[in-house]
Amino acid sequence: MRALTEVEIRAAIANADEDEIRQMQLPVSLLVADWDYLDFVAWRDPGSPRRGYVIVEHDGRALGILLRSTDPGRARSGMCNICHTLQPGNQVALFTARRGGEKGRRGDSAGTYICADLSCHENVRLAHPLAPNEVRAPGQADMRLDGTRRRMEAFVTRVLGEV
Numbered sequence: 823m824r825a826l827t828e829v830e831i832r833a834a835i836a837n838a839d840e841d842e843i844r845q846m847q848l849p850v851s852l853l854v855a856d857w858d859y860l861d862f863v864a865w866r867d868p869g870s871p872r873r874g875y876v877i878v879e880h881d882g883r884a885l886g887i888l889l890r891s892t893d894p895g896r897a898r899s900g901m902c903n904i905c906h907t908l909q910p911g912n913q914v915a916l917f918t919a920r921r922g923g924e925k926g927r928r929g930d931s932a933g934t935y936i937c938a939d940l941s942c943h944e945n946v947r948l949a950h951p952l953a954p955n956e957v958r959a960p961g962q963a964d965m966r967l968d969g970t971r972r973r974m975e976a977f978v979t980r981v982l983g984e985v
Contacts, residue, residue, distance in 0.1 A: 835875060846867060847867050847868045862971060874891060890918050891938070904942045905945050915935070918932065931981075943970070946966045
C-alpha cells in the first residue's frame with residue numbers, strides 16, 4: 823500500500839460526515855508504519871473505542887470506511903470473516919458500517935465479524951503451529967495474505983457500493 827498523509831486518510835473515509843471525520847483520531851503507530859508491508863490499514867479510534875476505520879487501496883486510490891462495533895462475545899469462540907482466524911469469543915466482534923450513497927442516507931448498513939482489535943493484517947502473518955509430521959506448503963502464507971486483502975477490499979466495496 824502506498825503511504826498516506828493524514829489529509830489523504832481523512833479524505834478516504836467515504837461513509838462518514840464532516841463531524842465524524844473531524845473527530846477521528848489516528849493511531850500513533852501510523853507515524854512509523856511500514857506502508858510497503860501493509861495490505862490495508864485498520865485501527866480502533868483511541869478516543870471512541872466503539873469506532874474503527876479501514877482503508878484499502880482499490881483501483882489505485884484509497885477507499886476507507888467508518889466502522890461501529892458491538893461488544894465482543896464472551897462465551898464461544900468465533901471466526902473473523904476477514905482473516906479467517908479462529909479466536910476466543912471476546913476477540914471477535916460484529917462491525918457494521920453505514921452504506922454509501924442513497925442507501926446510507928436511508929439508514930442501510932452492512933456488517934461482518936472481524937477481529938475485535940482490527941488486527942487481521944498481523945494475525946494472518948502469524949504461523950499456525952504444525953503437528954509433528956506436518957509440513958507447511960510453500961506459498962501458503964501468501965495465499966492467506968491475498969485472501970485477507972481480497973476479503974477486506976470486498977467488504978469495503980460492498981459497504982460503499984460500486985465506487
